[in-house]
Amino acid sequence: xxxxxxxxxxxxxxxxxxxxxxxxxxxxxxxxxxxxxxxxxxxxxxxxxxxxxxxxxxxxxxxxxxxxxxxxxxxxxxxxxxxxxxxxxxxxxxxxxxxxxxxxxxxxxxxxxxxxxxxxxxxxxxxxxxxxxxxxxxxxxxxxxxxxxxxxxxxxxxxxxxxxxxxxxxxxxxxxxxxxxxxxxxxxxxxxxxxxxxxxxxxxxxxxxxxxxxxxxxxxxxxxxxxxxxxxxxxxxxxxxxxxxxxxxxxxxxxxxxxxxxxxxxxxxxxxxxxxxxxxxxxxxxxxxxxxxxxxxxxxxxxxxxxxxxxxxxxxxxxxxxxxxxxxxxxxxxxxxxxxxxxxxxxxxxxxxxxxxxxxxxxxxxxxxxxxxxxxxxxxxxxxxxxxxxxxxxxxxxxxxxxxxxxxxxxxxxxxxxxxxxxxxxxxxxxxxxxxxxxxxxxxxxxxxxxxxxxxxxxxxxxxxxxxxxxxxxxxxxxxxxxxxxxxxxxxxxxxxxxxxxxxxxxxxxxxxxxxxxxxxxxxxxxxxxxxxxxxxxxxxxxxxxxxxxxxxxxxxxxxxxxxxxxxxxxxxxxxxxxxxxxxxxxxx
Amino acid sequence: xxxxxxxxxxxxxxxxxxxxxxxxxxxxxxxxxxxxxxxxxxxxxxxxxxxxxxxxxxxxxxxxxxxxxxxxxxxxxxxxxxxxxxxxxxxxxxxxxxxxxxxxxxxxxxxxxxxxxxxxxxxxxxxxxxxxxxxxxxxxxxxxxxxxxxxxxxxxxxxxxxxxxxxxxxxxxxxxxxxxxxxxxxxxxxxxxxxxxxxxxxxxxxxxxxxxxxxxxxxxxxxxxxxxxxxxxxxxxxxxxxxxxxxxxxxxxxxxxxxxxxxxxxxxxxxxxxxxxxxxxxxxxxxxxxxxxxxxxxxxxxxxxxxxxxxxxxxxxxx
Numbered sequence: 001x002x003x004x005x006x007x008x009x010x011x012x013x014x015x016x017x018x019x020x021x022x023x024x025x026x027x028x029x030x031x032x033x034x035x036x037x038x039x040x041x042x043x044x045x046x047x048x049x050x051x052x053x054x055x056x057x058x059x060x061x062x063x064x065x066x067x068x069x070x071x072x073x074x075x076x077x078x079x080x081x082x083x084x085x086x087x088x089x090x091x092x093x094x095x096x097x098x099x100x101x102x103x104x105x106x107x108x109x110x111x112x113x114x115x116x117x118x119x120x121x122x123x124x125x126x127x128x129x130x131x132x133x134x135x136x137x138x139x140x141x142x143x144x145x146x147x148x149x150x151x152x153x154x155x156x157x158x159x160x161x162x163x164x165x166x167x168x169x170x171x172x173x174x175x176x177x178x179x180x181x182x183x184x185x186x187x188x189x190x191x192x193x194x195x196x197x198x199x200x201x202x203x204x205x206x207x208x209x210x211x212x213x214x215x216x217x218x219x220x221x222x223x224x225x226x227x228x229x230x231x232x233x234x235x236x237x238x239x240x241x242x243x244x245x246x247x248x249x250x251x252x253x254x255x256x257x258x259x260x261x262x263x264x265x266x267x268x269x270x271x272x273x274x275x276x277x278x279x280x281x282x283x284x285x286x287x288x289x290x291x292x293x294x295x296x297x298x299x300x301x302x303x304x305x306x307x308x309x310x311x312x313x314x315x316x317x318x319x320x321x322x323x324x325x326x327x328x329x330x331x332x333x334x335x336x337x338x339x340x341x342x343x344x345x346x347x348x349x350x351x352x353x354x355x356x357x358x359x360x361x362x363x364x365x366x367x368x369x370x371x372x373x374x375x376x377x378x379x380x381x382x383x384x385x386x387x388x389x390x391x392x393x394x395x396x397x398x399x400x401x402x403x404x405x406x407x408x409x410x411x412x413x414x415x416x417x418x419x420x421x422x423x424x425x426x427x428x429x430x431x432x433x434x435x436x437x438x439x440x441x442x443x444x445x446x447x448x449x450x451x452x453x454x455x456x457x458x459x460x461x462x463x464x465x466x467x468x469x470x471x472x473x474x475x476x477x478x479x480x481x482x483x484x485x486x487x488x489x490x491x492x493x494x495x496x497x498x499x500x501x502x503x504x505x506x507x508x509x510x511x512x513x514x515x516x517x518x519x520x521x522x523x524x525x526x527x528x529x530x531x532x533x534x535x536x537x538x539x540x541x542x543x544x545x546x547x548x549x550x551x552x553x554x555x556x557x558x559x560x561x562x563x564x565x566x567x568x569x570x571x572x573x574x575x576x577x578x579x580x581x582x583x584x585x586x587x588x589x
Numbered sequence: 590x591x592x593x594x595x596x597x598x599x600x601x602x603x604x605x606x607x608x609x610x611x612x613x614x615x616x617x618x619x620x621x622x623x624x625x626x627x628x629x630x631x632x633x634x635x636x637x638x639x640x641x642x643x644x645x646x647x648x649x650x651x652x653x654x655x656x657x658x659x660x661x662x663x664x665x666x667x668x669x670x671x672x673x674x675x676x677x678x679x680x681x682x683x684x685x686x687x688x689x690x691x692x693x694x695x696x697x698x699x700x701x702x703x704x705x706x707x708x709x710x711x712x713x714x715x716x717x718x719x720x721x722x723x724x725x726x727x728x729x730x731x732x733x734x735x736x737x738x739x740x741x742x743x744x745x746x747x748x749x750x751x752x753x754x755x756x757x758x759x760x761x762x763x764x765x766x767x768x769x770x771x772x773x774x775x776x777x778x779x780x781x782x783x784x785x786x787x788x789x790x791x792x793x794x795x796x797x798x799x800x801x802x803x804x805x806x807x808x809x810x811x812x813x814x815x816x817x818x819x820x821x822x823x824x825x826x827x828x829x830x831x832x833x834x835x836x837x838x839x840x841x842x843x844x845x846x847x848x849x850x851x852x853x854x855x856x857x858x859x860x861x862x863x864x865x866x867x868x869x870x871x872x873x874x875x876x877x878x879x880x881x882x883x884x885x886x887x888x889x890x891x892x893x894x895x896x897x898x899x900x901x902x903x904x905x906x907x908x
Contacts (some may be wrong), residue, residue, distance in 0.1 A: 064872050064893060082812030097734065297840060299812050376815040376849055379646060379672050389815075406842050410894035540810060555810050 035115040040125035046112060047132040047199075050105055054139050055199075057279030057417025061287035062410075066294055069417055070399060072499030077514050078306050079497060080391050080521070082299045082375070084552045088502070088515050090562030094589060098572040100147050103154070109137035111157045131189030132199045135207065138182035142211050145175050146503060149568045149586055153178050168581045169571075173226065176215045180233075183208040192246065196269045196278050197416075202246055203277045206420050209237040209428045214507050220435065220477050221509040231432045238429035241422075242444065248422040249273040256454030257354065261344035265401040265415045277420040281413060288411040292404035296358040299375060301392030302346050304520035304548055306496065308468065309489050310342040316457025318466045327546065331371060331393070331525035340453035341493055347372070347388060347395040349528060357397040358405060359388045371528035374521075374549065375541060378533050391551040392521025398497050423449060424500075427491045434487055435478040446490050459486055472514060506567045515562040521549035565589055636665050636680060636860060643859030646852055647671050658878060659723055661687025662905060666888070671852065674817065677845035679876040679888050680860070681724045681834040681905060685773060688908045691823075691832050692767060693748045693792045694725065695901050700753055702746070703739040705731060705898035708875040709885040712904060721907040725877045725885075726821050726834045729793050730869045731900035732758075742900050744793020745781050752785065760809075762797040763866025765823055765903070766790065773832060775825055775864035792903060794866030798822060798854040802863050805854050814850035819874040819892050822853060823903060824862030833862055834903060836876035840892040847892075872897040 038046070052060065058067035065071075073079040075087050086092045112133045116126055144151055150169035158165055186204040193200035216230030241248065251274040254262045269275035281289050312322035314337050319325035325334055332349055335342060348355040351367040360369035363385075372395045373386035380386040388395040404413045426445040433440035440446070440461075447458045461483060469485040478484045488508070492501065505511045523546075524534045537543070542553035565588025576582045629638035632650035641650050648670040655665040661684035669676050683689050696706030698714035706714075712725045730743045744761045746754040750769070757764075757778040764778045767790035776784075778793055796814065797805045808814050819839035825832055835857075839847020848856070850867060857865035872893035877885050891897060 062893070082810070082815060293840070293842075297816055297818075297846075299815065375810050376817065377810070382648075382673050385673050410840075410892060 031115075035118045036120070038116075038119040038121065040121040040129075043112075043116065043119060043121055043125060043129040046108075047129050047136070049108065050132075050136040051279075053105060054136055054143075055277060055279050055419050057419050058281065058289045058291055058413075061281055061289055063289070064294075066298065067289065067291050067399065067417070069419075069499050070291070070300075070396070070497045073497050073501050074300075076501035076505060077303055077517070077519070078492070078501045079396070080301050080303055080519055080551055082391060084519075084556045084558075084560075087566070088562070089558070089560040090511075090515065090566040091558060091560075092566070092569075094570045094573060096573045098569065098575075100144060100569075101572050101575055105140040106137060106154055107157055109133045109140070110154060113137075114157060127189045128191065131186045131201075131204070134182040134186040134189065135199050135204050138179045138186065138211070139207060141175060141179050141182075142207070142214075145172055145179070146214070146506070147569050148571060151175050152582075166579050166581050172215070176211070176226075176230070179211055180208065183211065193276065196272070196275050197280050199277065202241060202248070203420055205237055205241045205246075206276050206425055209234050209241065209425065209432075212237060213428045213432055214503060216432065217435065217507040221475070221507070228436065231436050234428055235432035235436060235438055238425045238432065241425050242429065247273060248276065248425070250422060250426075250448055250452050251275075252452055256340060256452065258344070260341050260453050261355070261398070263421075264399045264418065267414050267416065269416055269418060274422045275418050275420070276422060276425075279417040279419055281416055283412045283414055286411075289413040289415075290404075290411055291399050291413050291415070292401045293410070293413070295396060295400045296388050296405060299389055299391045300396050301390035301521055301551075302394040302396060302496070303392060304394075304522065305514075305517070306492065307342070307346075307394055307522075310339040310493055311455070311457070311489075313337050313339060313455055313457075316455075317464075318468055320468050321466070327523055327548070331522060331528055339450070339455050339493065341496075344453070345396065345398045345496055347397045355397065357388075357395075357400055357402065359395065361385075361387055361406070371525070374524070374533075374537050375551075377536055377540060378529075390521075391549075393524065393549060394522060396497060418498075423494050427487070427494065431484070431487045431491065434480060434484045437479045440483070440487070446487060449490060449494055459483075459490070473508065473510060474513070475509075509567070511562050511567060512564060515566075516560045518544060518550055519552055520544060521551055523547045524549065563588065630669075632667075632669075634665050634667075636663075636682065637667050637669070639861060640856055640859040641669070644671075644852070644855050646855070648673065659689075659907070661685075661689050662723055664724070664878060664888075671848065674846040675844060676848065677838040677889070679836045681726075681876075681878075683724075683832040683834070683905050685830050685832055689723070689905055690767065690771070690908050691765075691773060691834070691903055691905055692720070692790045693728065693746065693901055694720075694904045695748060695753075696898075700748070700751060702742055702753065702900050705740055705900045707896040707898050708877050708902050709887065709896070711899075711902050712877060712879070712885050715904060715906075720904070723879055723905045723907065724834065725875075725902050725904040726823075726836055727869055727873045727875045727899040728901040728903055730761075730795055740900050742793070743795070745778050745791050746793070746901065747785075747788050747791035750789050752788075752791075755781075755785075757793055761793055761795055763794040763864075765792050765794065765825075765866065773825060773829055775823075775866055792901060794823065794868045796850060796867040798850070798865040798867055799824065799857045799862050800864060802827065802858075804858050805851075808851050808854065816847070817849060818847040818870055819845075819872070819889075820848055820850070820853055820870040821868040821874045821876075822857065822865055823868060824857045824860065824865030826861055827863035831861070832905075833857075833860060833865070834876075834905070835860075836874050836889050838874070838889050838892070840871075841890065844890065868903075869899065873899045875899065875902075 056068050074085050150172050152167050153170045190201040190204055193202040212230045212234035216227050220227035251263045252259050269278040312319050314324055315322040343355040347357040347359045349371040351360045360367050368385055369387045373389035376389045430440040430445040442459050463482045463486050465482050473485050476484050542550045544550050568586040570585050570589035571582050630641040630650050632638040632641040632653055634653045634655045637650050637653040641647050650669040653667040655663050658664050663682045665680040667678045694711045694715045695702050698718045708725050712722050731740045732743050733740050744757040764776050766788050767773050768787050769789045820837045822835050837848050838845035876889040877887050879885055
C-alpha cells in the first residue's frame with residue numbers, strides 16, 4: 001500500500017510541474033508575449049515612458065519645486081537665490097548615492113533595441129520608435145557623461161549573473177563615439193518634425209550638434225585629442241539644421257519689443273518656427289505648473305556679473321567702456337539703452353514700462369509697487385508695498401505670464417516649456433565655426449539673434465577686445481579670441497535661465513576662474529529705497545567696496561572654492577563598493 | 590531643503606474641507622458683542638487681542654472667532670492684515686491639565702516612516718490604534734533619499750515610547766517632547782540624549798522661534814525663512830501647561846500670502862509662547878479637526894490645492 005502512496009505523490013508532483021509551473025502568469029504580460037504582440041501603439045507607449053525623465057522642461061506637473069529649466073541656472077553664476085549653491089561654490093562633498101547614477105533608461109532602451117524586430121508593427125513604425133529609443137539612450141548617456149566622465153557602456157540587457165555588472169568604466173572617447181552612433185541612427189530613422197512635443201529628426205540633429213560642441217570644447221580646453229573633428233561635426237550638423245528644408249526660424253511674432261519675452265510664455269509651440277522640442281502642460285487635465293505664481297514669491301535674482309554683459313544699444317559696446325553707462329547712474333537708468341533682451345528677462349522698476357511685470361499692481365486706482373524687496377527683509381507699507389523680491393535686486397521676468405499669477409489657484413500654469421530651440425543651433429554654428437576658424441556666418445547666427453530684439457550693431461569678424469570678457473575668459477584656443485568671447489557673451493544672454501550655463505562653464509573650463517568670484521547684486525538706488533532699508537541690507541546682507549549687494553558675504557560662512565575636480569562628480573560610494581572596478585574615481589575625489 | 594512634492598492625494602478631503610468650512614462659518618460661537626473698532630486692531634478673541642497688541646506688523650484683525658472643540662481645547666480662526674497682506678491663521682490652544690495630550694502620529698500608525706501620508710489618513714490610523722483624537726497638524730521636515738523614492742524625518746522622532754530616529758541634522762534646533770511623567774517640553778535636540786529614557790513622544794522642528802521667552806534673533810536669512818509662505822509651528826507656555834498648534838496659510842494671493850519666519854517668532858511671543866519651534870510648512874501645512882460627527886476635516890487651504898502627504902504629525906488626544 002505504502003508504495004502506491006509514494007507513486008501517487010510522485011505523479012502528483014510531476015503533474016504539478018507539468019501543469020502549473022510552466023504556465024504563463026495570467027495577470028501580467030511576459031516579455032516574450034509583449035514583443036510578439038506589440039503593435040505600433042504599444043511601441044509608441046514604450047517610448048512615452050522616457051519623455052518625462054528626459055524632456056524635463058518645467059518639471060513634473062503639479063510640483064511646487066521651481067521649474068528645473070530655470071533653477072538649473074542657480075548652479076552657475078547666472079542666477080542667485082537665498083542660499084549659496086553648494087555645487088557652484090565647489091562645496092559639494094562626496095556623494096554616497098546619486099540619483100543620476102541610475103540605469104533604468106539605458107536598460108529599457110537596450111531591451112527595446114534587442115527585441116523590437118520581433119514586433120508585428122509595420123516596418124515604418126518600428127523604424128520610427130527605434131529612432132526615438134536611440135535618441136533617448138544617447139541623451140541619457142550624454143547627461144551621465146557630463147556628470148561622471150568615463151562610464152561603463154552597455155549595449156545589452158544585463159541579467160543578474162552577467163559579469164558585465166562588474167565591468168570597468170569605458171573612456172569618454174568611447175562613450176562619445178557610441179552616443180554619436182546612437183544619434184546618427186536616430187537621425188536616420190526619425191521623421192522630420194511634425195509634432196513639436198515629440199522627438200524628431202530635427203531634435204536628434206540638435207542633440208548631435210550639442211553633444212559635439214560640448215565634447216569638442218571639453219577636449220580642446222583640456223588638450224585632449226579629437227576636438228577638431230567633433231567641432232567640425234557640431235558646425236556641420238548645426239549647418240544642416242539651418243537649411244530651409246527644416247523650416248526653422250527665430251520667432252519674431254511680437255516685434256523687437258516683446259518677441260523674445262513672449263517666446264517663453266506660449267500655451268503651445270506647435271507651428272512656432274523656433275521651437276524644436278517642447279513639453280506640454282495643461283491644467284484642464286490636472287497637468288499644470290505654477291511658474292508664474294512662484295516667481296513673485298521667489299528670491300531669484302540675476303547676478304550683477306550677468307547683468308553687466310548685456311551690451312549698450314547706443315554704441316554697441318560693453319557698458320564698462322561705452323561711456324553712457326556706469327554703475328552709479330541709477331538703478332533704472334542703467335537698464336535703459338541696453339540690448340533689449342535685458343528688459344525682456346528682468347523686471348523693470350517703472351510702472352509705465354511694458355516690462356514692469358509683477359513689480360507693480362493697480363490698487364484703488366493707483367499703480368503701487370516699485371523696485372523689488374531684497375531678501376524679503378523690508379516690511380513695506382500700504383503706500384509702498386513690495387510685489388517682488390530678489391536677492392540681487394534684479395527680479396526675473398523671463399517665463400513669467402501675468403495672467404497666471406494673481407488670483408489664480410495652484411497649478412493652473414498652462415504655458416509649455418521650450419526644451420530645444422533654434423537659437424541654440426545658431427549659437428552652436430557660430431561658436432564651432434569661430435573655434436575652428438571657419439565662417440561663423442554671423443549674419444545668419446549672432447546677428448539674427450540681435451536683430452530679433454532690434455539691436456542695431458552687428459558683431460563683426462574681428463571685434464575689439466572687451467577687458468571684462470578678456471578677464472573672464474583669458475585662455476581661448478581658437479584663432480580669433482575676441483570673436484569667441486563675444487559669442488560666449490551672446491550665448492549667456494540668449495540662453496539665460498534655460499539651464500545651459502553650468503555645462504558651458506564646465507566645457508570651457510571656466511569654472512575655476514568664474515565661480516570663485518564674489519557673487520554680487522545691484523547697487524541700491526536711493527530713489528527706490530529708503531536710507532533705513534539700505535542700512536538694513538548693509539547690516540544684514542552686506543555691500544562690497546563699490547556698493548554692490550553681496551548676497552552671501554555676511555550670511556554664508558564660507559567662500560567659494562571651486563577647483564579642477566568640481567567639473568565632474570564622484571562615482572557614488574555605494575556603487576564603487578558594489579563594483580570596485582569602477583575605481584579609480586574621478587581625479588580629486 | 591528637501592521637499593515632498595508631486596504626490597497624489599485624496600480629493601475627498603478637499604470637498605470635505607469646503608463643506609466643513611461652510612459649516613463652521615455658521616456655527617462658530619465667537620465673542621461677537623465686543624465691537625470697539627481700533628482697540629486691539631479689531632481683534633475680539635483674547636488670543637488675537639494679545640497677538641495684535643504685541644505685533645506691530647499686524648495692521649488690522651479683520652475677523653476672528655473661537656470655539657471650544659472639547660473641554661480644554663479652543664480653536665481660533667483668524668483673518669488679519671500683516672504687512673498689508675491678507676493672512677489666514679488657525680490656532681489650537683490646548684490646556685494640558687484637562688486630560689489632553691499632544692502626541693506624534695505616523696503614516697498607517699506604523700513605526701517605519703518612509704512613505705508619507707496625508708494628515709487625515711494618519712489620524713484615522715491613529716484612531717484605529719485606540720487614540721481619541723481631536724486635532725492634528727503636519728509635523729517635521731522630510732528628507733528624501735536621492736536615488737530612492739523613500740523619505741525620512743529630519744529630526745529625532747519618538748512615538749509611544751519607542752525611539753524611531755535618534756539623529757538630527759545640523760541647524761535643526763527644536764524638539765517637542767512629552768515625558769513619561771506626562772510633562773511636555775521643548776528642548777534642543779542635543780539635549781535628547783540625556784533624557785531619552787524618560788521620553789514618551791518626541792518630534793522635531795527646524796528653527797527655534799522662541800527660546801525661554803526670547804524671540805530668536807539669530808534666524809538665518811534664506812529662502813526658507815524669508816519667503817512669505819504657509820507655516821506650521823508649535824509652542825508651549827512658560828509653565829508648559831498650555832500648548833499651541835498654529836497653521837498659517839500662504840502662497841495664495843488675495844486669500845493669504847503667508848508669513849516670514851522672523852515674524853512668526855514675534856507672533857508666537859505675542860500669543861504667549863515661552864518656547865516655540867517651526868515645523869514643516871509650505872504645501873505640507875495642514876490643520877485638521879475631528880467634528881461632532883467623528884469625521885476629520887481639513888480647515889486650512891493647503892497651497893498645493895490638494896493635501897500633501899507628510900512624513901508625520903502632531904495630534905491632540907484625550908487621555
